[in-house]
Amino acid sequence: MKRVFLFAAICLLTFNGLAQDNDALKQFYRTIQGAYQGQLNDSTTVTIHFTPIWERDDNPFQWLYLEVFNNETKQIIEQNILEIKPITEITFSVKVYGIKSPELFAGKWSNRNFFDGYNTRILKGRKEFVFLKTMDFEYQTGWNSPKSLKCFPSGDRIHFKFVQEDERFYIKRVPQGTTNILGYTFFKELTD
Numbered sequence: 001m002k003r004v005f006l007f008a009a010i011c012l013l014t015f016n017g018l019a020q021d022n023d024a025l026k027q028f029y030r031t032i033q034g035a036y037q038g039q040l041n042d043s044t045t046v047t048i049h050f051t052p053i054w055e056r057d058d059n060p061f062q063w064l065y066l067e068v069f070n071n072e073t074k075q076i077i078e079q080n081i082l083e084i085k086p087i088t089e090i091t092f093s094v095k096v097y098g099i100k101s102p103e104l105f106a107g108k109w110s111n112r113n114f115f116d117g118y119n120t121r122i123l124k125g126r127k128e129f130v131f132l133k134t135m136d137f138e139y140q141t142g143w144n145s146p147k148s149l150k151c152f153p154s155g156d157r158i159h160f161k162f163v164q165e166d167e168r169f170y171i172k173r174v175p176q177g178t179t180n181i182l183g184y185t186f187f188k189e190l191t192d
Helices: 002-016 023-032 112-117
Strands: 034-041 044-053 062-070 075-086 091-099 123-135 138-141 157-163 168-174 182-188
Touching: 023 062, 023 075, 023 091, 023 123, 023 157, 034 168, 044 075, 044 112
Parallel strands: none
Antiparallel strands: 034 044, 034 182, 044 062, 062 075, 075 091, 091 123, 123 138, 138 157, 157 168, 168 182
């Protein structure tokens, strides 16, 4: 499946060229912003925040701060910065970076201007996912298996899907060494 997905992305890149004005990327970036509620497992309810940062006219790519908050323990269990770059007109990469001093940024999703005092030197490591626009306002990855995010054990296969129409973010996970598919659904908090 991964090979088919990558082959399709390469074909699209060959025929369409690098899409600097990527409407799928912009649509995804705008619509995924916000807070999502859901359960990570039977006992862990989390809030996921996607907050835009480093928004400048001279910045050709899009950046989001991601924070996953455990509602029971009141602790942050994941902090990352996402860089979203175009590949073709309907595909884009999401590079997931760790943060060198994550405690400095805890809870800063509510003040996106806080990040303006920092630059990419705060980033460490990188994992990459390729997203494909499958329908209008619907985007998903293939079954990528980079070293997992902190929320999931290393080696697990992960699939992400975002559907703006029903304001949901879906994650499917296959734990390493199994064929079991675990599903998670996160509902976007509606704002006025």
